[in-house]
Amino acid sequence: MNKVALLLFASGLVVAQTTITGISVDEPELYYGFFSLRTQMQADISSAENDSIASERQASLAKYLHISEADFVRAGDVSKAVLARIVGVVSAAKAYNSQETAGRRMPDRAKLQAYQQQRTVALEDGMKELKKVLSPQGWSALHDFINGEYRSHLVRKEVSHANK
Amino acid sequence: MLTSSTRRIARSAVMCSLGLFWALCAQAQCQQETVTGWGASSTSIRLDSNHVQAYGQSWTSGDVYLQVTPYVESWQQLNGSTISIGYTGNNNPGSTAQVTLTTQLDPNGPGSYSIYSSHWFYWACANYTQNLGNTFGNAVVVYRPTITGVSAFWWLGGVLADNGYYAQSGLTANPNGASGTPYWTVNTVNCGGSVSLGCNPCGVRPASRPDCGQHER
Numbered sequence: 001m002n003k004v005a006l007l008l009f010a011s012g013l014v015v016a017q018t019t020i021t022g023i024s025v026d027e028p029e030l031y032y033g034f035f036s037l038r039t040q041m042q043a044d045i046s047s048a049e050n051d052s053i054a055s056e057r058q059a060s061l062a063k064y065l066h067i068s069e070a071d072f073v074r075a076g077d078v079s080k081a082v083l084a085r086i087v088g089v090v091s092a093a094k095a096y097n098s099q100e101t102a103g104r105r106m107p108d109r110a111k112l113q114a115y116q117q118q119r120t121v122a123l124e125d126g127m128k129e130l131k132k133v134l135s136p137q138g139w140s141a142l143h144d145f146i147n148g149e150y151r152s153h154l155v156r157k158e159v160s161h162a163n164k
Numbered sequence: 165m166l167t168s169s170t171r172r173i174a175r176s177a178v179m180c181s182l183g184l185f186w187a188l189c190a191q192a193q194c195q196q197e198t199v200t201g202w203g204a205s206s207t208s209i210r211l212d213s214n215h216v217q218a219y220g221q222s223w224t225s226g227d228v229y230l231q232v233t234p235y236v237e238s239w240q241q242l243n244g245s246t247i248s249i250g251y252t253g254n255n256n257p258g259s260t261a262q263v264t265l266t267t268q269l270d271p272n273g274p275g276s277y278s279i280y281s282s283h284w285f286y287w288a289c290a291n292y293t294q295n296l297g298n299t300f301g302n303a304v305v306v307y308r309p310t311i312t313g314v315s316a317f318w319w320l321g322g323v324l325a326d327n328g329y330y331a332q333s334g335l336t337a338n339p340n341g342a343s344g345t346p347y348w349t350v351n352t353v354n355c356g357g358s359v360s361l362g363c364n365p366c367g368v369r370p371a372s373r374p375d376c377g378q379h380e381r
Contacts, residue, residue, distance in 0.1 A: 160198040161292035
C-alpha cells in the first residue's frame with residue numbers, strides 16, 4: 001500500500017480535495033462546453049454508415065437538445081464559427097508564450113488576461129448569435145437546456161499545484 | 165530567520181530579475197497561478213435504433229489556462245456495471261478533452277444506460293496532475309420494442325379450406341423509444357408460417373405470412 005502511495009506521489013498524481021462551486025446562469029464557459037459538445041455531435045452524425053442513419057442521429061440529437069432539426073443545424077453553424085474564433089485566440093496566445101519563452105522573458109500578465117478576455121468575448125458573442133439565429137422557441141428551449149440540464153451536470157474548481 | 169521556502173523564493177526572484185535560470189522563473193510563476201477546471205458528463209442519448217451514446221468533457225479557462233492540459237476518462241454503465249471505458253490522452257492545452265462513448269444495444273439489451281467521468285488537469289511546468297473529481301450524467305432507460313396481437317394467426321397455412329379466415333392480422337407495434345424502423349420477424353417452419361413486420365411510423369400494422377402458393381389465401 002505504501003509503495004502504491006509513494007508511486008502516485010512520485011509521478012505527481014495526487015488527487016486533491018474537490019470543491020464544487022456554483023455556476024451562474026449564462027456563464028460564458030457554459031457555452032464553451034455546449035459549443036464543444038455540439039461540434040462533437042456533428043462529427044458523430046458525419047461518421048454514420050449511411051445517410052439514413054445520419055438523419056436518424058440528427059433527429060435524435062436535436063430531440064435531446066429539445067430543438068427542431070432546423071435550429072439544430074443553425075446551432076451547429078454558430079458553434080463551429082465560435083470555436084474557430086477561439087482557436088485563433090489560442091494560436092495567438094501560444095505564439096506569444098513561445099516568443100517570450102524563446103526570449104527568456106516572463107509572459108506579461110496583462111497580455112495573458114487580454115487573451116482570456118478575447119475568449120470570453122467570443123463566447124458571449126456566440127451566445128448572442130444563437131439567440132439571433134435560432135427561432136424564439138428554439139432559443140428558449142436551448143437556453144433552458146444549457147442552463148438547466150447541462151449546467152446541472154457540470155462542475156468547476158480552481159485548480160492549482162500550490163499544494164504539490 | 166528565513167525559512168527554507170522563503171529563501172528559495174527570494175533566490176528565484178533574484179535569478180529571474182537577472183534573466184537567469186528561465187526554468188526556475190517559469191516554475192516560480194507556475195506555482196502562483198490557478199486556472200479554472202471544468203468537467204461534465206452528459207445525459208445518455210438514444211442515438212439511433214441500435215445505439216446509446218454519452219459524452220464526457222474536461223477543459224480549462226483563466227489567464228494561464230494554456231499551461232494546463234485537460235484529460236477526461238469516462239465509464240459507460242448498464243444497470244450499474246461498466247460496459248465500456250474511454251480516455252483522452254495527449255490532448256493539447258487550450259482545447260477540450262472530450263470522450264464519446266457509444267454502445268450498440270443489440271448485444272447488451274434493454275436496461276439503464278449511464279455515464280460518469282473523472283476529470284484531470286496536468287501542469288507541465290510542475291509535472292503535477294490534479295483531479296477535479298467525478299461527474300455523473302443522467303441515465304436513459306432503454307426498452308425493447310414490442311409487438312402485440314393475436315397469436316399464431318399464420319398457422320392457417322397448409323389447410324385445404326380456410327373457411328373465411330385470412331392469413332393476415334393487425335399487430336400493434338410499440339417502438340419503446342427506438343428511432344428509425346424497428347423490425348420484427350417470427351420464424352417457425354419453412355412456409356408453415358413465419359411473419360415479419362417493420363414500422364415507421366409504428367402503430368397497428370398489417371402482418372402477413374409469406375406467399376406459399378396454394379396454401380395462401
